[in-house]
Amino acid sequence: MATPVTLTDFSKIPSMPGVTPMTPDQSKGGFWSSNPLSSFFFETYKTVASHRQSLALVNPGTVENLNKEVSRDVFLSQYFFTGLRADLNKAFSLNPAFQTSHTFSIGSNALPNYAFSALFADDNLFVQGNLDNEFSLSGRVNYGWNKNNISKVNLQLAKGQPAMCQLEQDYQGSDYSINLKSLNPSVSPEGLFNGVAVGSLLQSITPQLSLGLEVLYSRGQGSGAADAGVSYLTRYVSKKQDWIFSGQMQANGALIASFWRKVTPSVEAGIETTLQAGMVPITDPVVGTPIGIQPVVEGSTTIGAKYEYRQSVYRGSIDSTGKVACFLERKILPTLSVLFCGEIDHFKQESKLGCGLQFETAGNEELLMMQQGLDVNGNPLQLPPQV
Amino acid sequence: MAFLPSFILSDESKERITKLINITHTVAHYGWVPFILYLGWASSSNKPNVLNLLSPLPSI
Amino acid sequence: MSGIFGASAAAANEPESSKSVFQKFKESPLYTITLNGAFFVAGVAFIQSPLMEMMAPQL
Numbered sequence: 001m002a003t004p005v006t007l008t009d010f011s012k013i014p015s016m017p018g019v020t021p022m023t024p025d026q027s028k029g030g031f032w033s034s035n036p037l038s039s040f041f042f043e044t045y046k047t048v049a050s051h052r053q054s055l056a057l058v059n060p061g062t063v064e065n066l067n068k069e070v071s072r073d074v075f076l077s078q079y080f081f082t083g084l085r086a087d088l089n090k091a092f093s094l095n096p097a098f099q100t101s102h103t104f105s106i107g108s109n110a111l112p113n114y115a116f117s118a119l120f121a122d123d124n125l126f127v128q129g130n131l132d133n134e135f136s137l138s139g140r141v142n143y144g145w146n147k148n149n150i151s152k153v154n155l156q157l158a159k160g161q162p163a164m165c166q167l168e169q170d171y172q173g174s175d176y177s178i179n180l181k182s183l184n185p186s187v188s189p190e191g192l193f194n195g196v197a198v199g200s201l202l203q204s205i206t207p208q209l210s211l212g213l214e215v216l217y218s219r220g221q222g223s224g225a226a227d228a229g230v231s232y233l234t235r236y237v238s239k240k241q242d243w244i245f246s247g248q249m250q251a252n253g254a255l256i257a258s259f260w261r262k263v264t265p266s267v268e269a270g271i272e273t274t275l276q277a278g279m280v281p282i283t284d285p286v287v288g289t290p291i292g293i294q295p296v297v298e299g300s301t302t303i304g305a306k307y308e309y310r311q312s313v314y315r316g317s318i319d320s321t322g323k324v325a326c327f328l329e330r331k332i333l334p335t336l337s338v339l340f341c342g343e344i345d346h347f348k349q350e351s352k353l354g355c356g357l358q359f360e361t362a363g364n365e366e367l368l369m370m371q372q373g374l375d376v377n378g379n380p381l382q383l384p385p386q387v
Numbered sequence: 388m389a390f391l392p393s394f395i396l397s398d399e400s401k402e403r404i405t406k407l408i409n410i411t412h413t414v415a416h417y418g419w420v421p422f423i424l425y426l427g428w429a430s431s432s433n434k435p436n437v438l439n440l441l442s443p444l445p446s447i
Numbered sequence: 448m449s450g451i452f453g454a455s456a457a458a459a460n461e462p463e464s465s466k467s468v469f470q471k472f473k474e475s476p477l478y479t480i481t482l483n484g485a486f487f488v489a490g491v492a493f494i495q496s497p498l499m500e501m502m503a504p505q506l
Contacts, residue, residue, distance in 0.1 A: 088443035090443060090445070092427060092431045092435060092440075093427070093430065093431045093432065096427075096430050098426075098427030098430060098431055099427075100424070100427075100440065100441075100443075102443040116420065116441075117420075118420055118423040118424055118427065119423070120423050120426045120427045120430070122430070127422075127423050127426060128423070129419045129420040129422075129423045130420075131419075131420050135416070135417075137415075137416050137419055137420070139415075139419045155415065155419070157412065157415065157416045163412060243495070257487055259487070259490070259491045259494065261494050261495065261499070263494075263499050263500055263502075263503050264500070264503040266503070267502075267503040269494045269499055270494075271487060271490035271491060271494060273483045273484070273486060273487040273490075274483075275479065275480060275483055277476070295476055296476060297476035297479045297480055298479065299479040299480065299482065299483035300483070301483050301486035301487055301490065303490045303493075303494075305502070307503075307504075320482075320483065320486055359443075361443065361444065361445035362445055363431070363433075363435050363439060363440075363445075363446055364431070364432070364433045364435070364446075368445060
């Protein structure tokens with residue numbers, strides 16, 4: 001059956017089926033394809049691969065972006081701030097992108113009084129750094145090895161606080177995405193892993209539906225026991241791609257369902273419901289000692305819409321805990337935008353307010369002219385610049 | 388490093404490694420933003436000077 | 448939301464036995480689940496309905 005291979009003839013050395021290119025011998029029925037055991041795996045692999053091809057699946061996107069359309073595009077919680085702020089962005093070049101930014105803020109708990117940030121991005125490298133007035137640094141590097149593989153490093157250093165370092169690897173296959181990340185990985189004196197490790201897989205089942213799994217393992221610096229959990233994810237994109245449903249069942253007992261729809265090219269709407277299950281101890285009303293635990297479920301639903309125009313973006317949302325919020329962003333000049341955001345909590349009788357200005361300046365003449373809507377020679381541009 | 392037996396790493400070299408980690412920490416802390424500025428400066432066409440890079444005002 | 452209502456309901460009805468079936472349901476976790484589930488379904492129906500399209504300005 002199998003003719004002995006003389007090692008002097010390199011073209012006859014069998015290679016792994018389906019992994020490395022086959023030798024001429026293999027393709028016309030050499031040792032590996034005539035051997036019943038290996039040919040079974042080989043044939044099965046080929047059948048599965050061709051069947052997968054015939055399904056016309058697309059990449060489902062990353063796990064991180066599972067409900068991006070709702071929670072990051074439509075909802076304003078990512079953009080909300082309080083107090084007054086001013087951003088002075090200065091662009092030095094567009095390709096590769098290089099920009100510095102100065103942010104001043106007063107009256108906010110979250111934003112530092114002053115922060116300087118710099119950003120550099122070209123086709124496969126993205127580097128960003130942010131340093132505030134208390135010298136705490138947050139940095140980020142993304143590097144794309146090819147169009148499927150991206151490595152990411154997130155770094156957070158602050159004075160008097162432990163450093164945070166997150167390493168992440170993203171792989172996007174033809175119909176699946178794999179993401180591996182680790183927060184503060186280290187090896188303990190006993191030789192055990194310390195830190196947080198998360199692995200996730202999102203696989204397209206049909207061109208519309210994708211299912212995913214996320215596994216989390218964490219272990220603190222102390223002698224505490226390790227913690228592990230599995231989350232389940234799903235995402236459904238409609239045929240016309242005008243609506244998306246996504247659901248997550250997280251290991252910590254949270255259930256998140258979200259729905260997004262593109263109503264018109266400039267209007268998007270989204271809704272998200274979160275149910276968080278937990279256990280609270282019941283205390284004896286007289287003695288005050290715990291007598292048991294009972295399950296509690298906290299839930300909230302937020303509905304929001306985003307209106308996007310050429311000069312302005314409006315976002316608004318209402319949630320079931322009585323909060324009404326809006327965020328308005330308007331470009332009043334090519335180089336100046338105003339931001340306004342407000343939130344009223346009707347049940348707690350609280351409100352928050354934020355106002356901001358964003359200036360765009362340029363580091364060279366060409367960009368300065370472009371921001372004014374002119375080309376290098378001072379003639380008007382055909383299209384308004386999207387700087 | 389503590390999980391390694393002491394005959395592989397002596398106390399001095401352990402100390403040296405800790406020192407090295409601390410130095411790396413400081414370099415990353417204060418060198419990160421200057422490093423990005425250098426990357427951008429090297430790739431931009433008009434090579435702005437340091438003052439231009441750091442000032443928020445438009446520079447031509 | 449249910450927490451606030453639940454607390455006031457408990458205060459109003461100090462003796463446990465006088466709680467109606469509905470009030471018991473209101474304090475159980477099932478209430479939150481049902482309420483938010485209903486909110487979600489209603490919200491999706493609203494977003495998918497022509498009402499949402501009417502809220503989009505014609506430019």
